[in-house]
Amino acid sequence: MSNTKGSAFDLSLFKRLMKHAHRYKTTFYGVALAAILVSLFAVARPYMLKITVDDYITHKDYNGLLFFVVLMLVVLICGVISQLAFIYYANWLGQSIIKDIRIQLFRHMLQFKMKYYDNSSIGILVTRAVSDMQRIGEIFSQGLFMIVSDLLQMVVVATVMLITSWKLSLIVFSVLPVILYATRLFQKAMKIAFTDVRAQVANLNSFVQERISGMKIVQLYTREETEYEKFTEINQKHKKAWLKTVWYNSIFFPIAELASSVTIGLVVWYGGLRTIAGDEIELGSIFMFIEMSQMLFRPLRQIADKFNTLQMGMVAAHRVYGILDTESSIEDKGTVAAEDLQGNISFRDVSFGYLAGEEVLHDISFDVKSGQTIAIVGATGAGKSTIVNLLNRFYEINSGDILIDGTSIKEYTLSSLRSRIAVVLQDVFLFADTIYHNITLKNPEITEAQVHEAAKAIGIHDFIMSLPGGYQYNVKERGTMLSSGQRQLIAFLRAYVSNPDILVLDEATSSVDSHSEKLIQNATEKITEGRTSIVIAHRLATIKKADKILVMDSGEVVESGTHRELLKKDGGYYKNLYEVQFMAEEETL
Known part of the structure; x- marks a missing residue:
């Protein structure tokens, strides 16, 4: 089993997960299609806004304006339908896959030798079978497809921007390296942080499960205060692990928001000057670039957030596959059926x-x-x-x-x-x-x-x-x-x-x-x-x-x-x- 701590993303582990999606390939491709449609409809709206401003509002074409408003409404409805199908079936796919993996895990655990359970924490095994499974499901429902949809949206947005005005596009693109670099650092830091989070969650579950099961012994020997102090210590480590992720988020997202605001200011400043000067940049293009710059930067911030979800899912998958890859079963190579034994x-x-x-x-x-x-x-x-x-x-x-x-x-x-x-x-x-x-x-x-x-x-x-x-x-x-x-x-x-x-x-x-x-x-x-x-x-x-x-x-x-x-x-x-x-x-x- 490869070590997930060594890289930001474990490709071999991801390929192994994707094999579980093969039996649901129709739904998988359907979700992929819905992701494409969501991106296209999202990009269509600001472009249609540009046309509305430049061709109909500026020229006071009321009939054309009414037609385009209705057309924008149709595009909006189609986008909503695509979004609904995308969210529902992405979650359906995630739940179906974790159902299959959970069944596989439980069947595998049923075959383990007693020695495995002698040396394992029940609380940690429960965490693997329940909490970690939900994290794996989120890879598909909130991670993978969301990231693909956002990336596709960014590509389409960048293409439309370049076609419309390469000068305004350069202003927007000049800020991208800063956000991309910050996103990369953020991803690596969060991968390490979430590995620690999952370890602390497992320790907390194990401690609580054991103490609740053995509460009679705790009370008989008046160990309440001692166990409380131990719990406080473990809970504190759990808190610190989560606060580390909060700290990284609190640094990254303000930086991304600042970069986005600076970009809008530059677009308005340069585009306004060119429009006043009667250059080729029209007023509708400025409106489109303001909205599209947000559509370009917002997915970057969301991708970082969704990458967190993906990373947590990958960490959970690493732990679950660690159990699935454990060979600890009694060899069952016998061929004789024990029937009507004499009992000698x-x-x-x-x-x-x-x-x-x-x-x-x-x-x-x-x-x-x-x-x-x-x-x-x-x-x-x-x-x-x-x-x-x-x-x-x-x-x-x-x-x-x-x-x-x-x-x-x-x-x-x-x-x-x-x-x-x-x-x-x-x-x-x-x-x-x-x-x-x-x-x-x-x-x-x-x-x-x-x-x-x-x-x-x-x-x-x-x-x-x-x-x-x-x-x-x-x-x-x-x-x-x-x-x-x-x-x-x-x-x-x-x-x-x-x-x-x-x-x-x-x-x-x-x-x-x-x-x-x-x-x-x-x-x-x-x-x-x-x-x-x-x-x-x-x-x-x-x-x-x-x-x-x-x-x-x-x-x-x-x-x-x-x-x-x-x-x-x-x-x-x-x-x-x-x-x-x-x-x-x-x-x-």
Whole structure:
């Protein structure tokens, strides 16, 4: 990806953007035609004014004057119609293109590895998908075509001026180099300024998004004042970035206005003297040159302003394409469709690290037979959740292999593999939608009757029906309207209705009331029945009932066996863990 900071305009990036306009080429050419018509009709008006003054007003030709006034009115109406078509379809084209790019961006982001999101700011990604997209749309709606229309108008104006009076034209043209030079400096300065603006906008969005999401932690630890001070600092940088653009504008536009006023004065002075002296310059020509000089200089000022819009759009496009050009997806080269899996799982010498050179799993090997339930226990950071992530191919392993039914998971197509594995995470995520849609995830193959039946089977139908609206109850963002235990029950049901061949549970019950815990325990027993299940166990009841227990420490399987077998190992890791962590729980059972 080319660096937009290195030049005032990135041509290769612009060509890439223009490819998106190809499917709308009819509208594109229509907007271009409208831009030409807008320019021609705009230039026609002052020229017709010249003719009106010189041929009809001066000679007191009332009939001719009436005809030309009507003709000017017709030209004005045609100009208005052209302007309307130009503005509407230029904006339509811009919105259509950003719709396509946004869809492409979101589809691309859906394929990213979890590692990409681990290292990325959600606020910045939201800025890329929303605010930056609008800036790209403005390239077409307010930048490109407007600039082309203005440039065309300037060429036509300059041509008419030269044909009418080369002497007055030289006066007008003598001021142009000053404005052109100032415009060039302005464009370069604004490009750098707007790059800084977009960076500060992204930082501000990221900060606000994170603090609002984590407001409970902020208030629990009375960090309001600290976060306020941080926000003030970031907001100040945001303000300074924008003020820099304001400063450049406040310098450029007065200079351009002064040059325009000086030009009008020179035209009136010289043209008036030549008219009084009876030279070839007529009074109508002076009127035309006054208006046309404005039509020549005004687009220059507007082009600079629209170039700002174009530059902001190009900066935004650079950032968006930076994400589109990021290769961070799991390789999906598998050809085997995972259908009706038996559920035999085998980890063979699997090593993995989230960061290069920092392994969290070291040569892990174990087998799970079809229909078995294995419990994984160990201290925090032992690598339990990592096993879950690798089974679903959220991350690529460094070495070794993972097999299901004797076939490497890399040989299965990614979508079919994940469709046969259901996961209930400790941190349950619910969308701001109804309970029903959070359960089915809008899968049309899952009916409401199936959801009700599944809910009754695992014993949570009554709990759902006790909520206002039952299955149509909106849980709001991240399921904040439900308790942690209730959210986990919804996640259990979501996994159960998908009818997976392999089930993975992180069945934590911290901060869960006794009633919800009992429901979770019953749900666990029901959904693990008859299918291969891997459970990151937090409750003694689940551990006891497991067919096999894997005990992990520092990324290694240090012990394996049943609950009774492991308790017989004097000085064993599991026995010590049981005595410290689970003994008190057993006494309460």
